[in-house]
Amino acid sequence: MKTIAKTALAAALLLGASVSAFALERGGTMTYGRYADSLLLDPVLNDGNVDIWVLSNLYDTLLLPTDDGKGVQPGLSSEWKVADDGLSVSLKLRDGIKFSDGSPITVDDVIWSLKRAAKPGNGIWGFIVDSIEDVTAPDRKTIVIKLKHADPAILSALSVFNTGILPQKAFEAAPGATEAEKAKAFAEHPVGSGPFVLESWQRGSTMKLVRNPHYWRQGEDGKPLPYLDGVTFEVIPDDATRILKLSSGELNGAELIPYSRVNELKSDDAVDMQLFPSTRVMGVTLNVRPQLAGKDNPMSNSKVREAMKYAVNKDAVVQIVTHGVGTPLTSYMSSATPLHAGDKPLFPYDLEKAKGLMKEAGFENGFSTSILVLAGNQDEIGIATTLQQMWGQIGIKLELQQLDNASRTQQYRDGVFPMRPSAWTDDIGDPSEITSYFVYSPTIDALHSGWKNEEADKLFEASQKEINADKRAKEYARIQEIFNADGPVVPLYETPYPVALSKKVHGFLQIPLGNNIFSKAWLDK
Numbered sequence: 001m002k003t004i005a006k007t008a009l010a011a012a013l014l015l016g017a018s019v020s021a022f023a024l025e026r027g028g029t030m031t032y033g034r035y036a037d038s039l040l041l042d043p044v045l046n047d048g049n050v051d052i053w054v055l056s057n058l059y060d061t062l063l064l065p066t067d068d069g070k071g072v073q074p075g076l077s078s079e080w081k082v083a084d085d086g087l088s089v090s091l092k093l094r095d096g097i098k099f100s101d102g103s104p105i106t107v108d109d110v111i112w113s114l115k116r117a118a119k120p121g122n123g124i125w126g127f128i129v130d131s132i133e134d135v136t137a138p139d140r141k142t143i144v145i146k147l148k149h150a151d152p153a154i155l156s157a158l159s160v161f162n163t164g165i166l167p168q169k170a171f172e173a174a175p176g177a178t179e180a181e182k183a184k185a186f187a188e189h190p191v192g193s194g195p196f197v198l199e200s201w202q203r204g205s206t207m208k209l210v211r212n213p214h215y216w217r218q219g220e221d222g223k224p225l226p227y228l229d230g231v232t233f234e235v236i237p238d239d240a241t242r243i244l245k246l247s248s249g250e251l252n253g254a255e256l257i258p259y260s261r262v263n264e265l266k267s268d269d270a271v272d273m274q275l276f277p278s279t280r281v282m283g284v285t286l287n288v289r290p291q292l293a294g295k296d297n298p299m300s301n302s303k304v305r306e307a308m309k310y311a312v313n314k315d316a317v318v319q320i321v322t323h324g325v326g327t328p329l330t331s332y333m334s335s336a337t338p339l340h341a342g343d344k345p346l347f348p349y350d351l352e353k354a355k356g357l358m359k360e361a362g363f364e365n366g367f368s369t370s371i372l373v374l375a376g377n378q379d380e381i382g383i384a385t386t387l388q389q390m391w392g393q394i395g396i397k398l399e400l401q402q403l404d405n406a407s408r409t410q411q412y413r414d415g416v417f418p419m420r421p422s423a424w425t426d427d428i429g430d431p432s433e434i435t436s437y438f439v440y441s442p443t444i445d446a447l448h449s450g451w452k453n454e455e456a457d458k459l460f461e462a463s464q465k466e467i468n469a470d471k472r473a474k475e476y477a478r479i480q481e482i483f484n485a486d487g488p489v490v491p492l493y494e495t496p497y498p499v500a501l502s503k504k505v506h507g508f509l510q511i512p513l514g515n516n517i518f519s520k521a522w523l524d525k
Helices: 008-015 049-055 107-118 124-129 168-172 179-188 239-247 259-266 302-310 314-322 351-360 378-392 405-414 432-438 441-448 454-463 469-486
Strands: 029-034 063-065 072-074 077-082 088-093 132-139 142-147 196-202 206-211 230-235 271-286 367-374 396-403 419-424 489-502
Touching: 029 239, 072 077, 107 124, 107 132, 107 142, 107 168, 124 432, 124 441, 168 179, 196 230, 239 259, 239 378, 239 489, 259 271, 259 314, 259 378, 259 489, 271 378, 302 351, 302 469, 302 489, 314 378, 314 489, 367 378, 367 405, 378 396, 378 419, 396 405, 405 441, 419 432, 432 441, 432 454, 432 469, 454 469
Parallel strands: 029 230, 367 396, 367 419
Antiparallel strands: 063 072, 077 088, 088 142, 132 142, 196 206, 206 230, 271 419, 271 489
16 A cells, blocks of 8 residues: 655545645755665666665666556556567557656667666576566567566566666766676766666765656656655664754655654654555574584574574564564565465474474584674664574574674675575565575575575476466465475564655655655655
């Protein structure tokens, strides 16, 4: 369900009235506090929400996700059709669409962008469009996507960030000998098709976006979006500082508010505390490789992992960390994700069973390990300190290592991390993305953990081609059964997105797929 600010704007939309009748104001810059900076503003080669949640403001896709995250709506393409045999998709481009530099968006740009996204080995998100065999243009407005096999998620895939449309000539003219080098250079000054343009970027500090004067989409007042002149992102890793700056009026919005502060902010007359519906799940990813830092790794033992899962009182974690906002996980995927299976919380708290499993595994006396926590993040620190106490009861001595996001991400990608709290949000209204990332080992070694299950890998491959809904549901039910039982994740909870906004902000939306939608936001002057 779409959630918007509790203002006259909401009443206008609910009553079907024109927003302009309620004094919608254009102009101004919205300042938004982020917990971490982006790393690479390229749709194909990025790897993380710090990039993904910004990309939809810079690049448009052929189709766009609906506000509830479950379907698609027109984007750069105004109409589309899947062939009766499911082996091709035809789309029509809008008239007069342009990139942010004023150059026309052509079928050649679309063909090049989609082929780049589908190129084997080109970024970890290629699996989303792995079914694409070829892209052609029978005329200057029509795109035909030929598929290797029927793909039940192809329309949703065309609304995902890695299928963003880029200008081929501008990208290829960027300095660099390899595509990765060109992508890095292009992403420093990207030319996109979204509602905003990158004006400046002081890494680790401030990113400024300004409105794209050539954006195609119309606002409620009949003029082109966005309403704002710009959005400025301030990178403020410390939760308390973000909130302080919001309360003082230095920020118009702040993301990832600690759940411990939600009730307080709900009673703040200057703040509109929003809990946007989400697909966000939280767990702790364990490195399960046989050796870690040159030593035998206890977490490679499935019984140890099982013990760690039973030793966690999820209800207590939900209360301590989310203050009752969260719900214990019933699968590795959100209950809002299509084909979710599971009606009971995973691994109900059982300390005696956990102790027995540790003894069976040969670790009756426990072991020492560490968890990588994002510095200044109250939720992650709360999770880690709670686990420290709970796992201490089965002999596991847990050390907290607080790191900045870039350093922790590098250890994670290199597969040398011991464990880390891991939040996930779907980017597509389909279970294939999270399953490829969590379960399917060829993608990124199952969350960079080193875990592998051949049956689950084969089931996932089959599900990517299965257009029979009942058969696909059964495949996903079995995949969840396998991963939930033995996977490298200690399941915790699912939660909404906590975003705090100034009462001056109207129309901002974070959809269940995580995208921050600033194009329809506006400010009271």
